[in-house]
Amino acid sequence: MSEHKIQRRMTIRNLLQREKAFLIFILLMVAFPFVLGTITGTGINHGVTKFWQGQLIVFFVMAVVAMSYDLLIGYCGILSFGHAAFFGAGAYTTALLFTHWAPSFSTKYRIFIPGGGDITGILIFAFVILMAVLASVLVGLLFSATSVRLKGAYFAMLTLALAEALHILAKASDFIKWTGADEGLHGVPVPAWINPTQFRPRFYFIALVFLFVSYLFIRRFTNSPAGKVIIGTRENEERVRMIGYNPVTYRTLTFVVSAIFAGLAGAMFSMWNMSATHSMTSTVITVNALIMVILGGMGTLVGGIVGAGLLQAFSHFFYDWFGPRWPLMFGLIFIISVLFFPYGIVGTWRLKRLQIKEGWARLIALLAVKKE
């Protein structure tokens, strides 16, 4: 028992040590608005500083999408082209509830804590987020249910079709009263305290905490025994079954975790835009997640963040250089990456770093021999 405890404490400490780069990155991001605000002298809720916070918020949210996708493709080896469905389910649930349910509910009922404080807003917020997670988890369960019998290309095909079906429904004129069909939902009344235009820095830090917690959780998940089994199913499903684990259970678990984070990211994204449009359920979301993961490096988690950062940074400049069709550049980069750098930036760097280390070791060994 005590041994177990020690080991766990050790792993958390190890985690912190191993994730030095990530922690430094988070600290930099924490400092960013203050530093930029001081340099430009605009204050952190104004001008350039506010603009760049907006860019970074999208980056944080997309990084979580990429990580949740990496969990499926990189760790579980599942090719799912329906990630937009998770994201869209989260986004639409949030926007729909805030638009159609929250206002009427909060006018009818008020909830107070015994001390007298009004917690209706917080409860509504929590409920909406919970529902968003639930919706995407349901989609995730649907996906994992079909993955029991379907492998590889078949599964990719089915998930693409399912996501496409959701996309069509989001666009369908039948639900125009609720979803706004082609127009989408705009001006979603998100709670005032999180309003991204009024309280940009607040939203910025919420998004940053979201990224931080998501990363730590997913990292912990992949390092857990369950995570090892999941990696095992990627390598050899038969063998995992032979050892006595049920691959289906673990795959379902992966789907649920992946769906939770993709759905949360969708909820964040719709709150950030204060809207939900059918483009949030389109294949473009999936392709973006894919580009981020492949570019950054599959099965590394950090790769997703790196990829999302590149996508967000370059999209800003590419727009200036190549005009409105800048995604073409990303498509080309993606193709080149698939052809020549299948391990992505992080993966290739790790491989090369090992080589460099080996080279060093060899050199040192050579020198040592010579000294003798």
Add this chain to the structure above:
Amino acid sequence: MNNNNKRRTYFISGFFVLLLVLIILAWQTLGTAPFVRTSLSGLTLGSLFFMVAAGLTLIFGLMDVLNFAHGSMFMLGAYMGWQFYTNPTFIFGTAPLWLAFATGVFLLPILKPFLIRLELSESWQNALPRLAYALMVVFLLIGLLGVNIMEMADTAMVAITTTVVSNPLSEIGPQEPISSFWIRPLALFLAGAMTAVGASKPGNKKEYATDENRSRNLIILAFLIITTIILTIFREALPVAVLLMNGNLRFALAILTAVLFGFMFGMVIEITFIRPLYQRHMFSILMTLGLAFVIGEVVHILWSPLAYQMVRPPFFAQPGKAETVWEWFQNGNATLNVFGVTFPTYRLFIIVLGLLMFVSLIILMTKTRMGMIIRAGVQDPEMVEALGINVRQVFTLVFALGVAMAALGGIGAAPFIPVQPLMGDQFLMQGFITVVLGGMGSYIGAFVGAITLGMARAFGDYFALRLSLSPAIAEASTVIIMIIVLLVRPSGLFGKKE
């Protein structure tokens, strides 16, 4: 094995019985006229689905590559055909360039037998291809810098609105004069030639090449060179000549152009992007998805996200209803009386086109050596190679064939649905459902699946309309068919391979 066969037979016959019952039920509830109209709409859709699904299923069956770019190929076929029909300036303006490059690359089989026999030191063996590729880039830049592709693409709509009868393109600005243009095809030819030199790995004794077919290759090369020169000289005159042609002939040529384009495009895509990834299965799928993305973006750039409506050729466009087929053939009516139902003739043409393709595919697969190789390759490509057949070449041809079929579907659909960058997405999804329903790798399955799905869509739309729902509901619910089939019988109706 035998048991499996039996189960498959039961499954198929059960399916057809169910279908028959559903058809009779629909007939009884709808009455004859709406039933016939809806069925014909279903067949039209099914015909288009089949043209997409046939390539998908063959490519997957033979090479295990699920082509997510197939919808984009369909869309490209539509764009190429539409361009050729309304204003071929873009096609004829760019043709000399890429044809010159292709001609240069075609030097490969002719040069390779000589180049690999050269005695070169190892450093030269390494350096020469790199040098060749570097030169290729230089030549490409010389050939392509300053070509105004955008302007040529933009001319598409001008031709229709023009009033000058003798020269429909009179309102389009002049292109680059031939006196300075000629250097571009030349540079691209040299770029292609450099690619050929680089790819043939000079001096590498491990490479193998025969010059058995040298005379044949030389004839093809000469043909390519002459075509390139003719196209270079007449690149401004030809579009005008095409536009002054009879509309029906122009449409036939547009179909031919789309199919030829699809075939060559498929070949290029397979050789450059798919072939290196056969060993890494997942990446080949990722690649096709990336390609779909890129193709969509390129089309967006060239023709903007607008939707264009291609004009129907005169044979299907004269006002008035034909009572008999013969009357239609004489007058070219827009609609025809089919069992008391007024139905657009163009849609009948799509049905006929699909049927023709199906019949040609059957003949190809059962009567020719190529078809034999494909059927054998679906089971065991390695053993086909061990019989002395160049399987890689077969892969390329099948990929090209599949893309050509999708392009045929695209141009077939162009006068019927709006031509726009996303038109392929819907067909890709329905193509997937078709292929799953029919069974991966079976072209007969693709046909049955396509017709079934087309019917389901048509009747679904009809009932959705009655219940005052939008057709989107019917479209989205077809995914349910896919889920059911995948869960009940993952190998589909006619599938042999799991």
Add this chain to the structure above:
Amino acid sequence: MKQTQKTDLILIVDHIQTYIEQFHILQNVSVEVPRNSITVMLGRNGAGKTTTLKSILGLTPPREGKIIFDGMEIQGKRAFNIVNLGIGFVPEHRAIFRQLSVFENLKLAERTKGDLDRSGDFIFDLFPDLKRLIKLPGNHLSGGQQQMLAVARALVPENKLLLIDEPSEGLAPILIQQMMEAIQKLSATTTVLLVEQNFIMASQLADYYYIIDDGKSVHNGLMKDLIKNEDLVKEYLGATAGKVVSGGLQ
């Protein structure tokens, strides 16, 4: 003396190393096949015999070593090019094309038009059953008929060398006899490199033997010498084969 022997070799496999993915399957295999003979490769399951055949064919190209066929280095060439030099291959597990008819299976094996017309009589003479079944699809054939079709397929074009992988696998004794006779007849006109588990069959057919063990060629010589060497047979091929040898001696 040795020089003249070299020229009589149709196939020289010289210290090849083959990897399948990251697994080092063939670690050191050398085989020499004299013209117009039957050479058999013996060894346990998974010793690397089939991989050796596939390496010769270029289906699993060796990373190191040389393969010389008919005086020409063929390692690193594409499989279809190697095969077209005149090598016929009969794969294990009767890998015929089940969706194709018997006729189509044979027709597919043609390298130049008219191959089947030329060799048809010889094939149907060897396997009269096939003539009767010519229109049937491959999946309607029995196991023995499928095996015969697999062999027949390799006889359609003119081959200098036949690689036959486990022709007796899963066949009834009477069919094994028929198969043996067929291979015997073949060896009159061509060279055969055989992989065989059935030691009786191998010992009666072959002129030369190679023993492959753990991805290495460990022993070779004349078959008639091997039959006398009970210990060697027991060591590499197991007790059953050993019994055959000792039984054969009595």
